[in-house]
Amino acid sequence: MPDTAVLDVDGTLVDTNYQHALAWFRAFRRFDLTLPVWRLHRAIGMGGDQLVRAVAGEEFDAEHGDDARDAWTEEFAPLLPEVQPFAGARDLLAELRSRGWKVVLASSGKADQVDAYLDLLDARELCDGWTTSEDAEATKPAPDLLQSALGKVSGRAGVLLGDSTWDCEAAGNAGMPSLAVRTGGFSVEELTGAGAAAVFDSLPALLDGLDRTAFARPD
Structure with a gap:
């Protein structure tokens, strides 16, 4: 679970x-x-x-x-x-951690980019691990990166949060359920069609509805 x-x-x-x-x-x-x-x-x-x-x-x-x-x-x-965090990003990490989830960031970005994002989010203390481009031979929609992310924290099974159809397809290929936010510019129909169980307009909206999603509590 x-x-x-x-x-x-x-x-x-x-x-x-x-x-x-x-x-x-x-x-x-x-x-x-x-x-x-x-x-x-x-x-x-x-x-x-x-x-x-x-x-x-x-x-x-x-x-x-x-x-x-x-x-x-x-x-x-x-x-x-120029890059800025989305509203609610750090709050989401903190809330997931407080609920008992292992939290891992699945990025195919270069190591210096991921470091910059971790600093921007002040996220190192809230995350159990993260990936970079060095952690997978094939990126999304292949499942490799998500499987690598799960392995980083010795996770039993994962739930993915993403913003693109490629995220949701990768989750399906990895056997993970997925949730999505529309911050990547994809429509609700596109994201659900790619496999997202639920789609939210923003991270604050996801936080407000967290108890109704697979992120309610870890099993």
Whole structure:
């Protein structure tokens, strides 16, 4: 039975999805490839190993994928100081911890990005563990990152909170139930269609309804 709250970070706890989309737009422009930002935004939630192929095709990925991912890292770096936590993010971590959940952050971000988010949320004392891009070979919607997150805290079973369809699909692939918030820009219908058991407009709304969700108490 679930004893671990597995929380996505980008787009769920910190407001980064549009910075990521802009960084990818600029990264692809380095290769004379102009992709619409709305299309890039729809892919945010995938890791770079999945995203480049999904939006630019297999041929581009084979020829330029690694360089494009490096370019994204360079383009995102100056945007990192602009990132802010969502209202209620730290309160949610504290509440889950107080209810007896193991709390683990499931991020495919670079280690320096995850460190910045932990500082921004003042979350180290509230989390039992976290992942980075080094902890999974394949990112969402593959289940690897969520399985790695569960292993970080020796969790029995997890419940995922995410903001994208890719989060919910990854949870389903990992055999986890999922909840979602709309902070990533996806609709209720898209998130429930991808497997979310419930969708909330914001983290404060989730906190208000926590007793009616799988996050009520660990089993």
